[in-house]
Amino acid sequence: MAKPRTYTVDAVVLRRTDFGEADRLVVLYARGRGKLRALAKGVRRIRSRKAGHLEPFTETRLMLAQGRDLDVITQAQALQTFPQLRADLTRFTYAAYVAELADKFTFEGEDHPGLYGLLVRTLQRLTQHPDLDLVTRYYELHLLEAAGFRPELGVCTLCGAVIQPEAQYFDPRHGGVVCPKCAAKAPGSRPISLPALRYLRHFQRSSFREAARARPTAPVHREMETLMHDFLTHVLERRLNAPVFLQHLRRLENGLPPSAKADEGEVS
């Protein structure tokens, strides 16, 4: 039998689940490759040297050996461990959400250019930035863009009219904003305040350095959080029915056992 092919990647640990007696299945987002599932053998043994390099949110350099079903992690060397995210429950919760979104919006074998850097920089920002909501909204908007689901915030998604600086409407089912004239034709639309619309547009179009100068009030933050949550939920539900998802399932059926059960664990 031929020697297994090995390769090296940098990747962020999104989550991991116990697998068999002493192993773990690790879900990673890898630079230049996208999402990847791999087996870490023996890492639940007390003396495992790899274990500390495969904690959730860690950016790690991996050597993998191609396996028949799953690739196997043969070496792991942490590049950034972000201890601040583990020392602070609030920051940990935001980081867990960021990792979960990266997991949910990507499929194995699909690389989204820009997403790896965005993910690493977002984890870095969550370690020290005072406004975690701002960091998270910025991430959501740019994740959606990288994954091909950019919300439209500049023109009405029904009539194409340029959105004016006045109270507008937002409808996830139409993919973004709806002008006041069209709102009656979009029963699922909800009002979006001018400050919330302005900030979201600003975050979408700006570098983080520019976006980070914004100081949204708490109510505007809550409004943006709700709007983005609705949008993300809608996209995820739609994606479950999309052909790409069916293709993905077929790929798994033809080659890799998806072991869906082991795939459902929480980040821990």
Ligand SMILES: [Zn+2]
């Ligand atoms: Zn319109």
